[in-house]
Amino acid sequence: MSDAYLSMRDPRATDGDHGLIGTFRRGSELIILEGRGLSRTYRLGSVLVSALDNVDVRIERGELLILQGPSGSGKTTLINVLGLLDRADRGEVLLDGQPVSGMNEDERADTRRDRFGFVFQSFNLVPVLTALENVEYPMTLTSLSRTARRKRALETLNRVGLQGKEGVRPDLLSGGERQRVALARAVVNRPRIVFADEPTANLDSRTADGVLDLMAELRDDHDVAFVVATHDPRVASRGRRVVNLRDGRAFGEP
Amino acid sequence: MNIWLLALRNLLRNRRRSLLAGAVVMVGFASFALAGGFMAQSLEGLRDGTIRSGLGHLQFADPRGYEPGADTTLEHGLTDAAEIERILRADPAVLEVLPRIDFVGLVTSGDRSVPFLGTGLDPAPEARSMDLADTLGAGRWLQDREERGVVLGAGLAAALTVEVGDTVTLLATTTDGVLNAVDASVVAVAAIPIKELDDRYLATSLGLAANLLTAGDRVSRFVVVLHDVGDDRPALERLLRALDGHGFEITGKTWEELALFYRQVRMLYMGIFGFMGAVLVVVVLLATANVMLMAATERTREIGTLRALGTRPGRIRKMFVAEGVLLAAAACVAGALASLAVRTLLNHSGIVLPPPPGVTHGVPLHIKLYGVTYLAGGMTMTLTMMLAAYLPARRASRMSIVEALAHV
DSSP: OOOOOOOOBOTTOOTTOOOBSSTTSSOGGGEEEEEEEEEEEEEETTEEEEEEEEEEEEEETTOEEEEEOOTTSSHHHHHHHHTTSSOOSEEEEEETTEEOTTOOHHHHHHHHHHHEEEEOTTOOOOTTSOHHHHHHHHHHTSSOOHHHHHHHHHHHHHHTTOTTOTTOOGGGSOHHHHHHHHHHHHHTTOOSEEEEESTTTTSOHHHHHHHHHHHHHHHHHHTOEEEEEESOHHHHTTOSEEEEEETTEEEOOO | OOHHHHHHHHHHHTHHHHHHHHHHHHHHHHHHHHHHHHHHHHHHHHHHHHIIIIIOSEEEEOGGGGSSOOSSTTTTOBSSHHHHHHHHHTSTTEEEEEEEEEEEEEEEETTEEEEEEEEEEOHHHHHHHOSGGGOEEEEOOOOSTTOOEEEEEHHHHHHHTOOTTOEEEEEEEOTTSOEEEEEEEEEEEEOOSSHHHHTTEEEEEHHHHHHHHTOSSOBSEEEEEESOGGGHHHHHHHHHHHHHHTTOOOEEEEHHHHOHHHHHHHHHHHHHHHHHHHHHHHHHHHHHHHHHHHHHHHTHHHHHHHHHTTOOHHHHHHHHHHHHHHHHHHHHHHHHHHHHHHHHHHHTTTOEEOOOTTOSSOEEOOOOOOHHHHHHHHHHHHHHHHHHHHHHHHHHHHSOHHHHHTOO
8 A cells, every 4th residue: 555645735835836745756657536736615605615725635546545634624525526526616636647627517427437436424325225226326327237237236235244135225224234335335336436425424433443444345355545534533543644634725644 | 227117216205295296197187188078079069060960071062153153043053963963972981962952032921021041952861961850840851852841940930920831932033033933831940050040041842942943953062971071081082083084073172161160169179278288287387396396305415426426417307207207107097097987977977068059959968088188188298297307307417416415
């Protein structure tokens, strides 16, 4: 796993120079996703709130990157922008070195489908679908045959330890089981990055540990990078690389 | 996950709401089907009444016979009527051929003289094919082609103060322009539904009319009754070709071309039905769009999730439209069953409606099973539901994913 910290900002940097330290310490072929000078401002009533302020970040293949910070620090906004759920006001997101700013909504949707997985704090499973169907859903957006989809969904559901729960609707699953289904759904399309926004916030500590262990295993299994936003120091302690965020700004590795 | 199965599950998610929306569509469909069936039945009744009032399915006359301004009686009449009748009868689609002589004159009784609009006709086939013989208020229908009897409109009989059995004198100008008169006995008084016609109506046998007018083997026109009204256009073309092949220069018209009143009533009905249909569509659209909007709003976060997972906005819209189509299909089937049940109930209720225009007696309520309205109703309701589902789906699919995911 990379120990390169790629988003620490050099205080001597000037405009137009993001002042990245050690950008190429590791081979650039390892970099999957890169955010350069990302800024995002929201309007809250009559007040403009800066959720991200000139943030640089890079994600390498198979790594676990922790975005740590208190509520309102910009973790979710950064995940949203990097995960192509939102657009930055300024700055650029590069996927495999290619800017994504020119993509239309359909292309962004296809990129999310093929390259990214998402895990949400509240699980966000589709209530009318069973556990198996929830896992299968992202594959229904691809050209995979029904048989192949079903087989892979079953395998993935088994991998997260939910054998026997295939036909159960989410409302009959425990919180930990739901998050396992969400994890299975996130990795089933073999993405390169899984974005997890406070994935353990709604779980008790024991269940949370189980989910974090599972994430680590899946990361190893699928060589998929995990970007985890958390304000929980216990979760952050699992990351080899941590980006601290405060008031929309990224700070050096702790 | 098949988009239709997902749509079905979403519909079943909130059954009460789906039932409510479905009930609106069902009532809309049933209303559409019943109103359409009633309209079709009314128009069919009016059509048959128009045809049986004397118009027939087809009419043949000299091309100038349809134009006003003849100088003398039967100036544009058809000569060699027997041969024309033979040609017309030879067609297998033809049920009856009714020769008619139209003429005007004065009818006199005692010191009263009243102008009349007369028709000379062949009584037996007229009685079989037309309604006039069934609408006599007093007396009997003419019995043979040469009978010296007349049937008078009730208004005309009243103006003359004559009754059945009295004798009247008919005065008219012959084909040579000479005034001629014949005596005839009043065999019946008929109640003609149109008052202006009732005050002038006179029917007599073809023989008496020919005798009065010295018409010989000449008639004004031929009225043709077909086995099936749907054959009118091809039969007309076929008969005109046959007549032309025998050297007759004759033109023909279908009942619909001649029935101005029917066409006006049909236009009126179509306008009323179209307006009612538009109101139904608006009501169904407003009611169901609100329900679909609620469904879309409740599922905002779910839509955000699906989009985050890579679902294109277009697929989100399709999912909602599929729900609309499924709901409309189920509701239309239920509406069809409901309308069939209501139709059966009404058709056996014995309700009698007031007489329609041109008819003297009330008609029993009968709602026709008119497939076109079921098809049109189904399509209209489905399109309405698709629109009702599309509008909120469009809004939902365009919403920012971040806002959708944050929706509570």
